[in-house]
Amino acid sequence: MAKHFDLIVIGTGSGGSTAAGKCATAGWKVAQIDSRPFGGTCARRGCDPKKVLVGAAELIDWNLRMKGHGISGATSIDWQELMEFKRTFTQPVPENREKGMERVGITPIHGRASFVDEETIEVNGETLKANNFLIAAGAKPAPLPIDGFEHLITSTQFLELDELPDKLIFVGGGYISFEFAFIAALAGAQVEILHQGERPLEGFDADLVNILLERTGELNIKVHLNTEVKSVTKDGNSYRVEASQKGNAQTYTGNLVIHGAGRVPDIDNMQLKEGNVERTKEGIKVNEYLQSISNPNVYAAGDAVDSNGLPLTPVAGFESHVVASNLLDGNHRKAEYPAQPTAVFTIPPLAMVGLTEQQARDAGNDIEVNFKKTDEWYSYRRTNESTAAFKTIINKETGHILGAHILGSKAEEIINLFAMAMNQNLKATALKKMVYAYPSHASDIPYMV
Numbered sequence: 001m002a003k004h005f006d007l008i009v010i011g012t013g014s015g016g017s018t019a020a021g022k023c024a025t026a027g028w029k030v031a032q033i034d035s036r037p038f039g040g041t042c043a044r045r046g047c048d049p050k051k052v053l054v055g056a057a058e059l060i061d062w063n064l065r066m067k068g069h070g071i072s073g074a075t076s077i078d079w080q081e082l083m084e085f086k087r088t089f090t091q092p093v094p095e096n097r098e099k100g101m102e103r104v105g106i107t108p109i110h111g112r113a114s115f116v117d118e119e120t121i122e123v124n125g126e127t128l129k130a131n132n133f134l135i136a137a138g139a140k141p142a143p144l145p146i147d148g149f150e151h152l153i154t155s156t157q158f159l160e161l162d163e164l165p166d167k168l169i170f171v172g173g174g175y176i177s178f179e180f181a182f183i184a185a186l187a188g189a190q191v192e193i194l195h196q197g198e199r200p201l202e203g204f205d206a207d208l209v210n211i212l213l214e215r216t217g218e219l220n221i222k223v224h225l226n227t228e229v230k231s232v233t234k235d236g237n238s239y240r241v242e243a244s245q246k247g248n249a250q251t252y253t254g255n256l257v258i259h260g261a262g263r264v265p266d267i268d269n270m271q272l273k274e275g276n277v278e279r280t281k282e283g284i285k286v287n288e289y290l291q292s293i294s295n296p297n298v299y300a301a302g303d304a305v306d307s308n309g310l311p312l313t314p315v316a317g318f319e320s321h322v323v324a325s326n327l328l329d330g331n332h333r334k335a336e337y338p339a340q341p342t343a344v345f346t347i348p349p350l351a352m353v354g355l356t357e358q359q360a361r362d363a364g365n366d367i368e369v370n371f372k373k374t375d376e377w378y379s380y381r382r383t384n385e386s387t388a389a390f391k392t393i394i395n396k397e398t399g400h401i402l403g404a405h406i407l408g409s410k411a412e413e414i415i416n417l418f419a420m421a422m423n424q425n426l427k428a429t430a431l432k433k434m435v436y437a438y439p440s441h442a443s444d445i446p447y448m449v
């Protein structure tokens, strides 16, 4: 007879784990499944290991900037040693997660889950039944129409490289390419980014992205725009990338070609049809309670759901909370998203929350826009940074902040204060009146609004 659970969670990342833990703690019989070692993308092959590498690259950058300003002597990245250090974060994750699950009574299951019918899934040839399912299967690199697509390595493989090759080519100009490009360039590699659109980092403020591009230029990271990759062929130890730039054929060569051209929900091989679970290109189709519109036994969270949430770790966690509330007490909590701050961890980072200037205008707001380069401000001169700027967008009628965009060191921290102000409905004047610790990057905020 098939084993029966109150809840089966597919995925052990941020989208699955909160709900699994809360329901198990409430006394539900819960199973949590993953086809990979437990822990999900962020902790094992995403945010956390990436930021360890970013930390080392920041040190190199800081050292370079301060040359001739009191710092002498070169620092360099020992890639193998850095990877060893990175593994001290990623390797313990699966075992720690599994122990954590067992502590709260969750049944851990290793294997790939697929639906058999509305109440049944199959894993490793075994059928399991549940009253409720949570699909939190995350995302995978998007398939691309490139001949020789198999030669591209993924972000996961990049984060496991034992050696950093001399010359890297990134396909796509999104946050993964930009973050890895800065790491690789500061570790001594030559880097090119091929992006098919007019501008890279499309969701971020265009003016700040242009200033960031000055920094990529200074570091000799070559960004080729309007460049569509057609094919990749292997030629001994190197790869030949054929592309079309506004109709003109271009060829690039490198020792490694990395996929940085977007991610899609990892739900193709889950037999969703058998489970009567409808989907879109963006993920599982859900109602405002994050419940499947076609199978009420199923909820979805994280990168695998088609929702108003950004594909980010804290958002996956937020959605998992919403699902847990609705599972435990019936549908009553809507997925009402707070302001979602996000950062691209280039060096320096670029962070944003809320609307872009264009979005604010398109929504018909009467806005005040404050946009300024800040490299002459004390916070950045102190560390000899040439790349720093901000843009804030304020509703003229109400005084509320509609969006904030910050480029420069500590941007990923300052942006959280703007997110808090937006979530608490504070007016820009409230941020102006605050007393801040000084000298700190946050103490610049009154001059940004």
Ligand SMILES: Cc1cc2nc3c(=O)[nH]c(=O)nc-3n(C[C@H](O)[C@H](O)[C@H](O)COP(=O)(O)OP(=O)(O)OC[C@H]3O[C@@H](n4cnc5c(N)ncnc54)[C@H](O)[C@@H]3O)c2cc1C
Pocket (backbone or CB within 6 Å): 010, 011, 012, 013, 014, 015, 016, 033, 034, 035, 036, 039, 040, 041, 042, 045, 046, 047, 048, 050, 111, 112, 113, 114, 136, 137, 138, 139, 155, 156, 176, 266, 269, 270, 301, 302, 303, 304, 311, 312, 313, 314, 316
């Ligand atoms: C390189 C990189 C850097 C990132 N950096 C950041 C960052 O700095 N900040 C940030 O907020 N976000 C970042 N993200 C995004 C963040 O990692 C994701 O938004 C987050 O991990 C989503 O969580 P999730 O639970 O939805 O999915 P995941 O954490 O991906 O977990 C889903 C799990 O489901 C498993 N699974 C899939 N299908 C099945 C199946 N059929 N059966 C069993 N198991 C299955 C997968 O193996 C996976 O472990 C980054 C992502 C990448 C790739």
